[in-house]
């Protein structure tokens with residue numbers, strides 16, 4: 001892996017942060033590809049791009065435990081795009097699957113029935129619908145037991161696989177199949193997005209992060225940092241979804257970047273509860289720039305501008321950054 | 329002397345199970361508390377985890393089994409239903425999980441005492457099912473269950489069922505086998521088909537598109553379950569050689585020369601056997617057939633045991649609302665093509681642990697006798713005595729619904 005062995009001053013590839021190797025630019029991103037091309041995911045899938053980076057960081061000695069969602073279809077018999085192991089569970093219980101595998105590996109190694117070299121990292125991979133809603137019970141249990149695992153949530157802000165319906169991660173005023181804007185509810189989704197980072201945070205896990213497919217350097221460095229900690233490690237990737245968000249397939253990275261630049265998606269990490277924002281825009285762009293390019297928010301602009309809804313969204317973003325004293 | 333639950337725990341201990349994810353529910357808790365105690369005291373080298381639900385519990389048990397560990401779990405009624413999605417999933421993973429179900433009626437109304445709607449709801453999942461009458465049988469069946477499930481010709485999970493309260497909390501003399509002897513019978517689980525290791529990455533439980541692959545895998549499961557019939561006989565013989573106790577797919581009680589046969593399962597069969605004795609005293613050639621293996625269904629053994637009999641009365645401690653007794657339907661379908669099929673009567677009894685009285689058994693046996701004479705099986709009977717009717721009337725009066 002190119003990122004490994006990088007030291008301060010090795011041609012701009014790597015620096016050290018508290019003993020952890022960090023990469024400084026995309027040159028430091030491991031060239032290995034652990035998600036091979038040819039999946040049934042949609043063109044321009046932001047989640048798949050995020051996953052591709054995550055898998056560069058995680059390497060091949062892993063087992064992915066998946067919950068029902070778009071990425072369940074990455075592994076369709078007899079194909080798999082992965083070089084690593086995989087277990088599909090069901091929508092509510094991937095963390096419980098991770099528990100069973102982790103425990104079984106530990107037991108088999110302890111009893112001398114499995115060579116320690118055969119050990120695997122256990123990685124849960126789910127969408128937001130599983131992560132924010134149905135699997136909260138199994139997730140809470142796993143964090144509470146300090147299960148040593150990674151949890152990657154590709155957050156496309158809807159139940160994507162079922163054709164894009166509202167989930168607990170759907171933002172206020174988003175149009176989905178079950179939150180259609182209409183005469184009675186012109187704004188579409190009425191509720192605000194749940195704060196999964198805070199839900200996890202209340203369990204005091206060692207490592208939490210938000211990531212973005214448009215910020216691979218930040219993403220890789222977060223995995224490098226997380227690697228040091230034994231216990232639950234969360235990564236939530238805000239993942240533009242062309243069919244769900246009503247954007248062109250070529251627009252994924254640009255939109256993921258806009259989410260960060262407008263402050264809609266805060267890139268941060270929390271190490272044992274110590275919160276740090278890892279990418280803070282020098283000047284925040286207006287949220288409208290992010291909203292108006294997406295079909296799922298088009299009703300906020302046409303046929304009439306929904307000023308109140310737009311204000312509410314901008315205020316929500318301002319409130320977040322004010323609270324963290326980062327709004328300049 | 330051990331309770332049914334303690335006998336179950338002993339079976340798990342002797343099977344040297346590696347991993348036990350659990351979730352508590354009455355009347356299963358004594359099993360998991362006993363195991364927790366042993367593990368805490370170091371007499372058992374297993375990992376024990378309390379999960380957040382039966383859904384998670386089944387997932388963890390199944391995924392540990394898919395990693396190559398020997399796993400065990402146990403539940404009952406509501407818990408079984410809460411984890412239902414994962415029963416199908418784990419069976420499809422083709423992992424030899426052994427799971428105890430302590431039967432209990434299903435809500436609503438919420439209740440504690442047993443019938444078999446819980447475990448029979450799982451009959452189509454791919455899990456094999458052994459149903460027990462005695463505490464000794466519970467212990468022994470767990471050992472047999474691992475042998476059967478782990479056999480390469482089978483590789484399906486399996487239920488060992490016992491009745492809540494009537495067996496779970498009943499103390500009986502139980503012979504606890506020696507662990508070395510058990511090791512001879514049940515070797516270490518070393519799967520060749522399902523594991524997770526770095527040197528051999530494997531995708532398990534992949535999605536399929538379309539009926540081609542889906543049907544293939546489902547047929548494979550069905551054929552494996554069918555294989556389990558022959559494998560069961562081998563396991564049964566070996567168990568008898570090793571431990572001196574025989575457990576065939578069905579148990580006959582005064583069956584060979586019987587004209588009138590009661591068909592029952594689980595702990596209430598003991599009452600049925602007493603009723604057979606009483607009928608014999610009245611000069612009636614009564615007998616009892618207890619179904620022990622319910623999945624795979626022992627069609628051949630059942631046919632051989634009842635063809636030529638005058639009448640068979642199936643006592644279902646379950647009710648498929650809108651159809652009737654589940655086992656009655658299953659047995660009827662087995663016997664349909666038999667030339668000398670017996671008259672087949674259907675009775676629903678013992679729901680939610682309701683007693684089946686000697687009078688009711690007499691009623692059932694008399695129905696067989698008159699039915700055989702008139703060649704009329706009649707319609708399915710929902711058993712309820714006059715005394716029970718009056719008592720229920722009293723309760724309704726108290727509830728203001730008199």
Ligand SMILES: Cc1ncc(C[n+]2csc(CCOP(=O)(O)OP(=O)(O)O)c2C)c(N)n1
Pocket residue numbers: 068069070071090091092126127128129130131156158159160161162167
């Ligand atoms: C128990 C259960 N309920 C519902 C479904 C249907 N279902 C399949 S995928 C899915 C959406 C999952 O949404 P998310 O986790 O956000 O993943 P995405 O589809 O967006 O990738 C749903 C609801 C299911 N598979 N299982």
Ligand code: SF4
Pocket residue numbers: 040041042043044045046047048070156160161240241242243244
């Ligand atoms: S629907 Fe969205 S998340 Fe799902 S595969 Fe397509 S782009 Fe990716």
Ligand SMILES: [Mg+2]
Pocket residue numbers: 069127128129154155156157158159160161167
């Ligand atoms: Mg989603």
